[in-house]
Amino acid sequence: MNGTGDRNSKRTDFLEWQEYFMAVAFLAAKRSKDPCTQVGACIVNDDNVIVGIGYNGMPKGCDDDAFSWAKKSQNRRDNKHLYVCHAELNAILNKNCSDIKGCTIYVALFPCNECAKVIIQSGIKEVVYMSDKHAHKCNTIASKKMLNAANVKYR
Ligand SMILES: O=c1ccn([C@H]2C[C@H](O)[C@@H](COP(=O)(O)O)O2)c(=O)[nH]1
Ligand SMILES: [Zn+2]
Numbered sequence: 049m050n051g052t053g054d055r056n057s058k059r060t061d062f063l064e065w066q067e068y069f070m071a072v073a074f075l076a077a078k079r080s081k082d083p084c085t086q087v088g089a090c091i092v093n094d095d096n097v098i099v100g101i102g103y104n105g106m107p108k109g110c111d112d113d114a115f116s117w118a119k120k121s122q123n124r125r126d127n128k129h130l131y132v133c134h135a136e137l138n139a140i141l142n143k144n145c146s147d148i149k150g151c152t153i154y155v156a157l158f159p160c161n162e163c164a165k166v167i168i169q170s171g172i173k174e175v176v177y178m179s180d181k182h183a184h185k186c187n188t189i190a191s192k193k194m195l196n197a198a199n200v201k202y203r
Contacts, residue, residue, distance in 0.1 A: 065096050069154040070178060073135075076103045077156050081112045082132065084119065089139035090154045091172065099145050102138025106131055136163035140170050148172060158182065158202075164191035168198040175202040 063071065069090050077088030080103045091100035106112045116126035136159050140148065149171030153159075158180040159167060167175065175195065182188045195202055 066154075066176065069098070069152075070156075070176065072098065072101065073154045073156055074178075076101050076139075077135070079103045080105060080135075081117065082128065083117050085157070087135040087155065087157050089135040089156075091139050091143065091148055092152050092154065093145075093148070094150060099148055099151060100139040100143040102135045102140070102142050104132050104135045105138065107133050134160065134163050137166050140166055140172075152176060158188055159191055161187045161190040161194065164194045164200075168194060168200055173200055175200060177202065 069092050073088040073090040075088065076090065077086040080086035080088070082104055085104070087104045089100075089102050090098055093099050106115050110131060115128070115131055117128050118126050119128060121127055135157075136153060136155060139153065151170075151172050152174040153167060153172050154176045156178050158177045159175060160182075180188070192202070
């Protein structure tokens with residue numbers, strides 16, 4: 049609706065682009081099987097076209113019923129962090145165009161250092177994030193150090 053009930057004029061309560069892309073990232077996160085942290089990512093080009101979507105999950109062929117989702121298992125080889133592909137990596141690998149240089153990535157959670165490397169190498173120029181709850185951790189500090197050096201903006 050347009051907020052006034054007037055059906056002859058444009059709706060005014062539509063989603064703005066940024067809200068829309070972040071909502072797509074959050075929708076993608078709902079596909080994640082991770083019991084603790086679900087992350088989604090949405091890559092957008094200069095024409096406001098979505099060119100890649102991803103969420104955190106086990107690599108292809110790695111049965112997500114067979115691989116452990118534990119964070120602190122007795123057996124350290126069962127730690128999910130050894131196996132899970134991060135949302136940003138999947139979104140970049142899932143791109144539906146040849147080149148994502150200059151694109152923006154919308155993410156639910158500030159990208160870790162490993163994702164920052166892939167973001168930088170892919171040519172993405174901006175990161176829009178919702179949560180920075182791990183800001184104090186070394187991997188987030190390293191991530192920001194690399195993004196700053198590579199002139200990738202984040203907000
Ligand atoms: O940049 C990131 C960082 C983390 N993830 C994923 C990887 C894991 O599935 C979870 C983190 O698990 P915790 O239970 O919070 O340790 O989030 C990601 O996709 N992108
Ligand atoms: Zn990551």
